[in-house]
Amino acid sequence: MDASVPRLEIRNLTRRYDGRVVVDDLSFKVMAGQVTCLLGPSGCGKSTTLRLIAGVEMQDAGEIWVDGRLICDTVFRVPPERRQIGLMFQDFALFPHLSVADNVAFGLSGDRAAQSARVSELLERVGLGTYGTKYPHELSGGEQQRVALARALAPSPSIMLMDEPFSGLDNRLRDGIRDETLDILREQGTAVLLVTHEPEEAMRMADEIALMRGGRIVQMGAPYNIYNAPVDRECVAFFSDVNVIRGRVQGALTQTAFGQFFTPGVDDGREVEIVIRPQHVKIDFDRNGRGPNPTMAEGTPVRGTVVRARFMGNESLVEFRMDHDGSVMRATVPNVFLPSPGNALWLMMRRDKCFVFPVEEAEG
Known part of the structure; x- marks a missing residue:
């Protein structure tokens, strides 16, 4: 693939609920291996934007492109399972009746031997190589987070959408697991779109921050520029x-x-x-x-x-x-x-x- 082509491109994305505009004409790009953070207060449209990209909701206007290919507009729509997009959320959403290995394998296609090899590879990668036969209730919060990451990575998505996936972890675990997760995603060239309402988390994780307010992006750029060259008083106040x-x-x-x-x-x-x-x-x-x-x-x-x-x-x-x-x-x-x-x-x-x-x- 041409390295100049964005892994994810959003063009003029708009979503309304009962006549109220929740996502208002958003446009941005995320390149391969880049972490972009949608940052803003609750209700500003961050999570809705993720749901539109994932395909679990439909936009009222705008287009979504992946690797230079249109996957959704208001007429044409690639179903969610064919978008090559991984999802990670706050609640991990592990299946309690399945083992760790079966959770990671869920959604994988191909023969059993190939699936087993992929699961073993990923569990080793996230430091849980001996945990395949365990069940979610036997794991700590940090271990469940790693299983969720392995499961999201299993189909080799080109894009990872993350909706405050680390907020359920205590502070001692959060920084380490967050950094390990992003290291893996960057190594694989995955484009990451992360949602958070915490400025410190965005500054620590993102290559680029899109600061949102009222469904719109009010400022976008590198963390240093967002912090040191804010466009208005509210942008300054959001960080301190x-x-x-x-x-x-x-x-x-x-x-x-x-x-x-x-x-x-x-x-x-x-x-x-x-x-x-x-x-x-x-x-x-x-x-x-x-x-x-x-x-x-x-x-x-x-x-x-x-x-x-x-x-x-x-x-x-x-x-x-x-x-x-x-x-x-x-x-x-x-x-x-x-x-x-x-x-x-x-x-x-x-x-x-x-x-x-x-x-x-x-x-x-």
């Missing part, structure tokens, strides 16, 4: 807590209590939101020794009163009530820093880590 201050633009600058911010390309008089993550709010411990004119990069220190402080493991989260307007601002500090409520400290914003977004003007 945010602090937001507002101001009006005048001469490509916006004046705030924290000093002036460069806001080029925004019309004078337009209101903007300046968004910054807690880890980029700086506590000015040296303020008493500073000169009276801080630089543009440092901004103006603003005083706040500690409301609460919590130790989070690798860092401490401190919440402040700001003196100038009563708003709450959050800052994270490495290691242990737990000032008592009522303490006054001075905060600054790192100019190079702020995001500026024009506030949408109300229509009419």
Whole structure:
């Protein structure tokens, strides 16, 4: 197959329920060996998109292509069992009355010897070579997950659809099994489309993230780009807590209590939101020794009163009530820093880590 041809291509996919658009004109590609993550809150259309690709639901508009071949539009439809698509879900869906080997073999065609050889190969690959005669109830959650993976891989699918398959595992198991699973899929050149609502999981697993909201993809790209070049405030907030201050633009600058911010390309008089993550709010411990004119990069220190402080493991989260307007601002500090409520400290914003977004003007 031509390496430039996407393993999976979605063109203008749309799905409605009772007149409500759930999947809204989605288009994207997944190449062989690539992991793409559909990320977004519950109800944004992620799982519905997977069901449409799997063929268990029909779209109202759009096309689905596999290896350069049309497999489904609103007239033509390849049945699910002939799409060369594997499925992995949260509940594993193992057959309790079948042994591990029979679960993996379920759906395989060919003679018994070929099936047995394929099952043995896959169980060895997932570290369960001696578990063939066991039954699902005799396995741990992590072992059941590996059986589900072996079963999904058995027919050699070119595409794997995964709907939060690791969310049922405890944290100690999750990272290892998740990484092992993706290693196997990448080795086999399988295109992986993964659904999750957890940003950390998407950042860890995906080569590319499609951030969804209201049935649409609002931003798509590599994890680094999605995190560091968000298209709007909601995209920033999906990956972390945010602090937001507002101001009006005048001469490509916006004046705030924290000093002036460069806001080029925004019309004078337009209101903007300046968004910054807690880890980029700086506590000015040296303020008493500073000169009276801080630089543009440092901004103006603003005083706040500690409301609460919590130790989070690798860092401490401190919440402040700001003196100038009563708003709450959050800052994270490495290691242990737990000032008592009522303490006054001075905060600054790192100019190079702020995001500026024009506030949408109300229509009419």
